[in-house]
Amino acid sequence: MSERKDLIQDIVTIEASHLLESVSDIKSEGYRLGQACATKAEGAVEILYSFEKDETLKNFKVSIEDKDPEIHSISGIYWPAFIYENEMHDLFGITFRNLALDYGGHFFKIASETPWNPVEDRGAKPREASGKELKSAKTDKENKKDKVDKERKGK
Amino acid sequence: MPGLKIGKMIMRSLGGKPATLMYPVIPREWKERTRGHIAVDMDTCILCGICGKKCPTDAITVDRDAKTWSIGRMQCIQCSCCVDVCPKKCLFNEATYTTPDVYKIVDTFEKPEDQGSAANEGSLKCDDTCVFCGICAKKCPQGAIAVIREDKKWEVDDDKCTRCGLCIEGCPKKSLKIE
Amino acid sequence: MAKRTIIPFGPQHPVLPEPIHLDLVLEDETVVEAIPSIGFIHRGLEKLVEKNEWPEMVYVIERICGICSFGHGWGYCKSVEGNLGITVPPRAEYLRTIWHELGRMHSHLLWLGLLADSFGFESLFMHSWRLRETVLDIFEETTGGRVIFSVCKVGGVRKDVPDEKLAEIAGTLRGMIPELKELTDVFLEDLSVKNRLEGVGVLSTEDAKELCAVGPVARGSGVRMDVRLDGHGAYADLGFEPCVEEGGDSMARCKVRVRELFQSIDLIAEAAGHMPGGDIEVKVKGNPSGEFVGRMEQPRGEAYYYSKGNGSKFLERIRVRTPTNANIPALVRMLQGCDLADVPVLVLTIDPCISCTER
Structure with a gap:
């Protein structure tokens, strides 16, 4: 029974200024880009890049401030990164310098601006998960619009 | 004909019964x-x-x-x-x-009218083995239990309690019962 | 100098299988450049972590896509289990593997049908989907649903399948093999199919590595990569070897999927023969905190599941990166130099699943 390679995580935090250097090093070692995603944290946006080779992962985490987030793009080194970076630009408002294929904020068709990092929440703690209160607020609004429910009495 | 590899399948389906069901005339048989x-x-x-x-x-x-x-x-x-x-x-x-x-x-x-209310089953009681950990209060879906650790107080709102039994299951000292 | 025209293709088009939009720059019927554009079905499902507690979030995640549904459920559970640090009992791992391989079978049969439909071979499309019904019936007998199963949960699985039933399932699948062989022979050897697939949309091995292609797209170009080699689930015990083809054209990708179809039947029969006994779930205490990146081999390729918890009942972040997301750059490269009539066939050979890509 071979060992469980999928449990190896290897998450390394690096500075934003060292990002290009580390990514170029990892490309010359033969790693392949897995994914890039962003998470909103308190006063910051954390970006996680995952690279993979021979079924082992290596992850880089970069933290940037969230008022006007800006970072260098890695699409010069890995061209397929443009998909993930355009998505992060649309949802979180992160500006990527020197993006290879830039959609200018129109990659996803969304109704509000940067919904996952709204302008009023920047610099503050991320909103607390409200669970059921959020749910009932929407149901009230739906109930006002939807008067076409059909009630059946059961036994 | 060269290249018509699907010929055999087509001949077979010309002779056999259809693969589709005449729903809703023939009702669907559901699985268990x-x-x-x-x-x-x-x-x-x-x-x-x-x-x-x-x-x-x-x-x-x-x-x-x-x-x-x-x-x-x-x-x-x-x-x-x-x-x-x-x-x-x-x-x-x-x-x-x-x-x-x-x-x-x-x-x-x-709920049928002739069924008694939950109060007929008895009330929730807590005995002396209680350590005031507060797990029962956290588990209660109706929020009927209040536990104050510093004052060593445990109390239950009898109207709110539905006798569902989640607190009894969760108590680590097994101090709760309905009687 | 030939005249250039730009044709918008999609998102609604009779031959296009998925709502992707392509701006094709043409020079006299040859595609010179293609610019993709997605985002028509963005539902923001990942943001629902703020509304649903982490045990109930699995029902949202498995509804991201109807075809790769079990893979999403397993990937999410794997990620949260890694966060919590719990190990799932072996019987649950085997059951999950069997359902996942059944999911792969039904996805590949669906894809074969759509491929035949894209070049007009309607009767082949109907026969593929007729054979797929057997697999969907097996799903309904074991899990209760044909498309969405709701059977995976954090800590194990919710329903058990008795060993006799598993032996019966393996027997049914083995009985399907002669008919499947007839069907796939048409795909691999029929003259009209060969004319549409051979030599079309070539992706070289270097390009596949450079563009980080995943799944059968990469395996059809000679790159040996498969997430099932890392030993999760029951794959370490079952002795698994990925199907790799050289050639890089659409016919190679079709051959990879056909071989995987038969390989899945073998894997299921082997797993059903060696089922361990024991529990199907383990009790979970506490809330996830910390981060975990998990991977899964969906029928379309490699998928990432990243979860981040902060010790409360609600997770902070879920991220699902699906294989079609990684194959879009490869699609853009494949489209350069092909004919306009080949565009729908090429879009289909990467097996797009846009509802997965945009969540």
């Missing part, structure tokens, strides 16, 4: 585990409301004062989460699906 729709046994239901809290789409509404349990049929995603969490095991899957309609169907079930 089909998660069609949720059915409730109102005699056993204690209206604790846990199913309504756990439902991911908020399809179930439990009204303790009016003694009704209702489900929005079109809102339900048949995940059977409610079936798993019900403490009295009064919900189960029935194998036919809700028929399509032009309105959003809401099914309401009432």
Whole structure:
């Protein structure tokens, strides 16, 4: 029974200024880009890049401030990164310098601006998960619009 | 004919019976585990409301004062989460699906009148082995238990308590019972 | 100098299988450049972590896509289990593997049908989907649903399948093999199919590595990569070897999927023969905190599941990166130099699943 390679995580935090250097090093070692995603944290946006080779992962985490987030793009080194970076630009408002294929904020068709990092929440703690209160607020609004429910009495 | 490899399959399907079913003239035979729709046994239901809290789409509404349990049929995603969490095991899957309609169907079930209220079963009591850890208060879906550790106080709101038994299960010292 | 025209293709088009939009720059019927554009079905499902507690979130995640549904459920559960640090009992791992391989079978049969439909071979499309019904019936007998199963949960699985039933399932699948062989022979050897697939949309091995292609797209170009080699689930015990083809054209990708179809039947029969006994779930205490990146081999390729918890009942972040997301750059490269009539066939050979890509 071979060992469980999928449990190896290897998450390394690096500075934003060292990002290009580390990514170029990892490309010359033969790693392949897995994914890039962003998470909103308190006063910051954390970006996680995952690279993979021979079924082992290596992850880089970069933290940037969230008022006007800006970072260098890695699409010069890995061209397929443009998909993930355009998505992060649309949802979180992160500006990527020197993006290879830039959609200018129109990659996803969304109704509000940067919904996952709204302008009023920047610099503050991320909103607390409200669970059921959020749910009932929407149901009230739906109930006002939807008067076409059909009630059946059961036994 | 060179290249017509599918010829054999076509000849066979010309002779055999059709692969499709003349539904709805011929009714569909459902399998044993089909998660069609949720059915409730109102005699056993204690209206604790846990199913309504756990439902991911908020399809179930439990009204303790009016003694009704209702489900929005079109809102339900048949995940059977409610079936798993019900403490009295009064919900189960029935194998036919809700028929399509032009309105959003809401099914309401009432508890039979001759059934006594929950208070007839007795009240929740806590004995001296209690360590005031507060786990019962956290687990209670109605928020009926209050535990103050510093003052060593434990009290229950008898009207709110539905005798669902989640606190009894969760107590590490087994100090709770209904009598 | 030939005249250039730009044709918008999609998102609604009779031959296009998925709502992807392509701006094709043409020079006299040859595609010179293609610019993709997605985002028509963005539902923001990942943001629902703020509304649903982490045990109930699995029902949202498995509804991201109807074809790769079990893979999403397993990937999410794997990620949260890694966060919590719990190990799932072996019987649950075997059951999950069997359902996942059944999911792969039904996805590949669906894809074969759509491929035949894209070049007009309607009767082949109907026969593929008729054979797929057997697999969907097996799903309904074991889990209760044909498309969405709701059977995976954090800590194990919700329903058990008795060993006799598993032996019966393996027997049914083995009985399907002669008919499947007839069907796939048409795909691999029929003259009209060969004319549409051979030599079309070539992706070289270097390009596949450079563009980080995943799944059968990469395996059809000679790159040996498969997430099932890392030993999760029951794959370590079952002795698994990925199907790799050289050639890089659409016919190679079709051959990879056909071989995987038969390989899945073998894996299921082997797993059903060696089922361990025991529990199907383990009790879970506490809330996830910390981060975990999990991977899964969906029928379309490699998928990432990243979860981040902060010790409360609600997770902070879920991220699902699906294989079609990684194959879009490869699609853009494949489209350069092909004919306009080949565009729908090429879009289909990467097996797009746009509802997965945009969540």
